[in-house]
Amino acid sequence: MKIDELNKKILKCLQTNARLSNAEIGRQVGISSPAVSERIKKMEDLGVIEGYKTAVSPFEMGYQLKAIITLRAFMGKLKPFLEKVKTFDEVVNCYRITGDENIVMEVVLKNHKHLETFIDQLIIYGESKTQIVLSDVVKQKEIKPIK
Amino acid sequence: MKIDELNKKILKCLQTNARLSNAEIGRQVGISSPAVSERIKKMEDLGVIEGYKTAVSPFEMGYQLKAIITLRAFMGKLKPFLEKVKTFDEVVNCYRITGDENIVMEVVLKNHKHLETFIDQLIIYGESKTQIVLSDVVKQKEIKPIK
């Protein structure tokens, strides 16, 4: 197992605050900062750590709306959509899913007009369903290692 | 406007890699590291920056399944669910949404058995619909400031 107890603690620190110094993490988990540095680098190389993201407020960035949009792609239109969706700045997350619908996306939008023009871009790919986000109940909760 | 061109550049750096040093960001955007430090602190205080998260691979943490689960809450069961959902380690993100369904969640699970027991916990709150995630198409894309 590549994730031992020490790495679990390090990951807990990093998930809570990715900008903690190695020295501070070392203090919290009880090892030296070069040891923290090495363990982090190893977890990056192994793909355990995928990156360090800053959570920015969409609202403060000028996006008043968030929506969950699902897409039921037309025949032959899924593949082109999978390429196109990467170019949409509005799409923060996009997953391919099982079931009648093929795609679910988390989207940020300036206003209702922007939502309208965004949905218009989807009609050539399939039937979309839009659910406006009213509030964030749980937001990027840390992933806990399995017991 | 609190997000000027310099802050946009700083946010772009931080969204790409939250662990960049202030000195490195300063080099990239053309100001000194104390200036970067002050601007970041101000954006934290104003709520533009909500936090610094490390993206950890659910798979490497032992979760073989990801799912999108929507919930159509029973009468009087939405509020209790909004409290309960915060205690579920499986739920990475949870939004309240408009429409027939009240809740959409992003959930990580060890295996199909774990999915089954998780869904069982939802039946007292409402009718759930599960869509298994086949692949990540777009993953925590950076939020771009509005032109």
Add this chain to the structure above:
DNA sequence: AATGAAATTGTATAAAT
């Protein structure tokens, strides 16, 4: 795989513009 030590680099604070 972790530590301790040395060199480099980064951060925080204050003073000046």
Add this chain to the structure above:
DNA sequence: ATTTATACAATTTCATT
């Protein structure tokens, strides 16, 4: 609001265990 100077702290590299 930013820079420069300075002191302190963190990081990196490497030798050692």
